[in-house]
Amino acid sequence: xxxxxxxxxxxxxxxxxxxxxxxxxxxxxxxxxxxxxxxxxxxxxxxxxxxxxxxxxxxxxxxxxxxxxxxxxxxxxxxxxxxxxxxxxxxxxxxxxxxxxxxxxxxxxxxxxxxxxxxxxxxxxxxxxxxxxxxxxxxxxxxxxxxxxxxxxxxxxxxxxxxxxxxxxxxxxxxxxxxxxxxxxxxxxxxxxxxxxxxxxxxxxxxxxxxxxxxxxxxxxxxxxxxxxxxxxxxxxxxxxxxxxxxxxxxxxxxxxxxxxxxxxxxxxxxxxxxxxxxxxxxxxxxxxxxxxxxxxxxxxxxxxxxxxxxxxxxxxxxxxxxxxxxxxxxxxxxxxxxxxxxxxxxxxxxxxxxxxxxxxxxxxxxxxxxxxxxxxxxxxxxxxxxxxxxxxxxxxxxxxxxxxxxxxxxxxxxxxxxxxxxxxxxxxxxxxxxxxxxxxxxxxxxxxxxxxxxxxxxxxxxxxxxxxxxxxxxxxxxxxxxxxxxxxxxxxxxxxxxxxxxxxxxxxxxxxxxxxxxxxxxxxxxxxxxxxxxxxxxxxxxxxxxxxxxxxxxxxxxxxxxxxxxxxxxxxxxxxxxxxxxxxxx
Amino acid sequence: xxxxxxxxxxxxxxxxxxxxxxxxxxxxxxxxxxxxxxxxxxxxxxxxxxxxxxxxxxxxxxxxxxxxxxxxxxxxxxxxxxxxxxxxxxxxxxxxxxxxxxxxxxxxxxxxxxxxxxxxxxxxxxxxxxxxxxxxxxxxxxxxxxxxxxxxxxxxxxxxxxxxxxxxxxxxxxxxxxxxxxxxxxxxxxxxxxxxxxxxxxxxxxxxxxxxx
Numbered sequence: 001x002x003x004x005x006x007x008x009x010x011x012x013x014x015x016x017x018x019x020x021x022x023x024x025x026x027x028x029x030x031x032x033x034x035x036x037x038x039x040x041x042x043x044x045x046x047x048x049x050x051x052x053x054x055x056x057x058x059x060x061x062x063x064x065x066x067x068x069x070x071x072x073x074x075x076x077x078x079x080x081x082x083x084x085x086x087x088x089x090x091x092x093x094x095x096x097x098x099x100x101x102x103x104x105x106x107x108x109x110x111x112x113x114x115x116x117x118x119x120x121x122x123x124x125x126x127x128x129x130x131x132x133x134x135x136x137x138x139x140x141x142x143x144x145x146x147x148x149x150x151x152x153x154x155x156x157x158x159x160x161x162x163x164x165x166x167x168x169x170x171x172x173x174x175x176x177x178x179x180x181x182x183x184x185x186x187x188x189x190x191x192x193x194x195x196x197x198x199x200x201x202x203x204x205x206x207x208x209x210x211x212x213x214x215x216x217x218x219x220x221x222x223x224x225x226x227x228x229x230x231x232x233x234x235x236x237x238x239x240x241x242x243x244x245x246x247x248x249x250x251x252x253x254x255x256x257x258x259x260x261x262x263x264x265x266x267x268x269x270x271x272x273x274x275x276x277x278x279x280x281x282x283x284x285x286x287x288x289x290x291x292x293x294x295x296x297x298x299x300x301x302x303x304x305x306x307x308x309x310x311x312x313x314x315x316x317x318x319x320x321x322x323x324x325x326x327x328x329x330x331x332x333x334x335x336x337x338x339x340x341x342x343x344x345x346x347x348x349x350x351x352x353x354x355x356x357x358x359x360x361x362x363x364x365x366x367x368x369x370x371x372x373x374x375x376x377x378x379x380x381x382x383x384x385x386x387x388x389x390x391x392x393x394x395x396x397x398x399x400x401x402x403x404x405x406x407x408x409x410x411x412x413x414x415x416x417x418x419x420x421x422x423x424x425x426x427x428x429x430x431x432x433x434x435x436x437x438x439x440x441x442x443x444x445x446x447x448x449x450x451x452x453x454x455x456x457x458x459x460x461x462x463x464x465x466x467x468x469x470x471x472x473x474x475x476x477x478x479x480x481x482x483x484x485x486x487x488x489x490x491x492x493x494x495x496x497x498x499x500x501x502x503x504x505x506x507x508x509x510x511x512x513x514x515x516x517x518x519x520x521x522x523x524x525x526x527x528x529x530x531x532x533x534x535x536x537x538x539x540x541x542x543x544x545x546x547x548x549x550x551x552x553x554x555x556x557x558x559x560x561x562x563x564x565x566x567x568x569x570x571x572x573x574x575x576x577x578x579x580x581x582x583x584x585x586x587x
Numbered sequence: 588x589x590x591x592x593x594x595x596x597x598x599x600x601x602x603x604x605x606x607x608x609x610x611x612x613x614x615x616x617x618x619x620x621x622x623x624x625x626x627x628x629x630x631x632x633x634x635x636x637x638x639x640x641x642x643x644x645x646x647x648x649x650x651x652x653x654x655x656x657x658x659x660x661x662x663x664x665x666x667x668x669x670x671x672x673x674x675x676x677x678x679x680x681x682x683x684x685x686x687x688x689x690x691x692x693x694x695x696x697x698x699x700x701x702x703x704x705x706x707x708x709x710x711x712x713x714x715x716x717x718x719x720x721x722x723x724x725x726x727x728x729x730x731x732x733x734x735x736x737x738x739x740x741x742x743x744x745x746x747x748x749x750x751x752x753x754x755x756x757x758x759x760x761x762x763x764x765x766x767x768x769x770x771x772x773x774x775x776x777x778x779x780x781x782x783x784x785x786x787x788x789x790x791x792x793x794x795x796x797x798x799x800x
Contacts, residue, residue: 018771018775021799022778023775023778026768026771026774040799062794138727138730139771141769219734227727
């Protein structure tokens with residue numbers, strides 16, 4: 001059986017014990033180097049050993065518990081998805097979702113970690129796997145081809161754990177599919193079965209991985225017994241291999257970075273790519289706030305998100321609403337969102353709160369981040385008002401995991417209004433809950449909390465409109481520059497004036513459009529067949545942000561800050577319009 | 588007054604910088620241009636160390652040579668806990684055994700690095716194979732140590748100068764074309780060394796992340 005880089009067989013590539021928390025194991029299978037790491041939630045990641053940024057080995061990176069940090073430029077990649085969550089050279093920006101390292105399938109079973117060169121066949125345990133309480137031996141790496149190792153293993157002899165000093169045991173060998181053999185040793189009445197696997201590291205390198213069918217009473221003596229015998233086998237095999245011409249190393253093809261990653265992206269991202277999720281849990285997390293846990297339909301993880309990100313939820317009544325993800329880093333098996341029960345509302349959150357039940361399937365968008373979190377601040381202040389806790393809870397959990405300093409101030413009407421308390425209790429950082437403060441006391445508390453600005457301090461705020469105004473005004477009064485004040489509105493309370501008429505030239509699309517009163521730029525672009533991204537369509541979320549090349553913008557959104565608005569270089573096409581007769585947009 | 592005659596890229600000098608950082612010993616540095624200047628063979632340096640080798644440490648007028656001997660000196664003098672260089676006979680013998688292994692690692696792994704990086708005339712294949720032979724034994728020793736709850740090269744539940752002496756040229760082995768892929772227990776041990784409070788890096792040696800809490 002010649003080795004092939006396209007072999008879909010699952011091989012053991014590490015022992016479970018090789019992967020303590022916060023370690024990155026350096027593995028290899030069929031010529032492909034692997035970075036293997038266990039996240040704090042126990043999940044084992046098997047990734048191509050190459051940061052897609054500059055190709056540096058991820059096995060010398062830092063396992064931060066839920067993200068792997070490349071040693072070279074500090075790019076962080078999420079547990080499970082290998083999606084990029086943070087780029088230190090662009091601390092204020094959200095990395096594109098497409099930046100994802102190559103992953104390989106991984107299963108942890110019988111004390112070993114298994115992987116395969118591709119996902120062509122599902123993992124299946126070896127024959128008889130359910131008949132043992134498997135005990136992993138010390139792996140034996142050796143410089144010999146897998147076929148030769150396999151042939152030699154058929155003649156490997158050992159003693160049952162209970163008869164180490166008995167006369168030499170009788171051996172029976174039963175080859176198993178792939179590079180594996182079941183060996184049974186009989187010494188008098190004592191009997192022991194073991195399975196030995198050969199991991200083909202490369203054409204001329206292998207690892208022998210053995211499992212005993214029982215955990216021996218004297219573990220150390222049995223481990224040493226096999227270690228000595230396998231070492232002898234290794235010495236013999238390596239001597240023989242050294243006499244043969246060395247086989248050529250396997251030549252796995254490394255996928256090039258995809259065209260979409262290596263070129264400038266198209267400006268237009270189609271709207272409406274949705275994925276289905278099932279409501280796994282629905283619960284009242286606080287008075288008037290319902291928690292929803294949304295899980296993937298199959299067992300696969302959900303797409304990568306960054307702290308501050310939101311998803312569009314498509315509701316049964318046709319409405320689309322945005323909700324922030326509250327998750328901590330690397331938690332991709334489900335998203336947890338918080339929904340405020342609104343008695344009066346038009347029916348978005350009301351539908352979710354009242355009619356959606358556990359087990360229901362909902363369509364959601366991929367996560368989108370218009371509220372990115374910097375990780376280079378010396379001080380990070382998180383200010384949450386009511387349901388505004390949701391993005392800030394995620395931020396606090398990320399900062400916690402990276403051991404970065406922060407303080408979370410959570411303003412609520414009363415103790416019963418504190419949402420996600422069980423998650424707040426787990427935070428290591430400074431969490432202060434301010435209960436039932438009158439508006440002026442909120443203002444003074446915010447002022448005291450912020451204090452005078454100094455370099456590398458950032459504040460993030462999410463909550464009701466008046467609270468955001470207070471924070472922004474207070475921060476400005478205390479000398480905080482606008483780029484240090486990050487905010488996210490739930491909605492745009494401003495009355496939109498859509499009375500103007502003007503002309504829009506789309507520079508990249510070579511189109512000129514007339515915008516009549518009563519219609520938005522976004523609507524007219526869509527009427528003319530353009531595919532442009534949007535989400536909230538009320539000037540709050542930032543998804544339709546567009547570069548302005550010429551003309552004067554009539555800003556009507558709550559996403560941009562004042563200096564961004566004054567710069568006249570960008571706008572939200574869902575609500576904002578023109579003061580000049582003509583706008584030129586980079587679309 | 589402590590002065591280290593130091594070459595920035597020398598793993599043997601780094602051993603002393605590392606232990607002095609851990610033990611918070613302040614020191615001055617006299618740079619010695621080992622490569623390309625070969626100042627360690629200059630007359631002024633040979634007066635300090637007739638063997639013409641780095642590092643040399645001057646401490647209160649005493650001139651000390653040999654990185655392993657200086658590690659022992661620093662630990663005995665500046666570590667009031669006595670944990671870094673224990674003197675009970677069995678542990679002392681164990682520590683000195685690994686100091687000797689550290690010299691073997693220098694003769695192989697460091698030699699491969701000097702050959703590839705600084706054009707020294709060594710038989711590359713031979714020194715690489717020599718390093719692999721040591722690393723195999725070391726990996727086995729550390730693997731069985733993990734099975735018995737021993738995190739370090741020697742028996743005490745605390746690192747010793749043996750760990751400091753062996754660490755640099757293990758970590759720099761890849762600069763000599765010696766992969767550590769086949770030595771997972773060594774790789775885990777290097778994580779532990781890099782998490783010792785007071786740990787400092789040198790060129791080619793990266794920090795480890797925090798341990799899980």
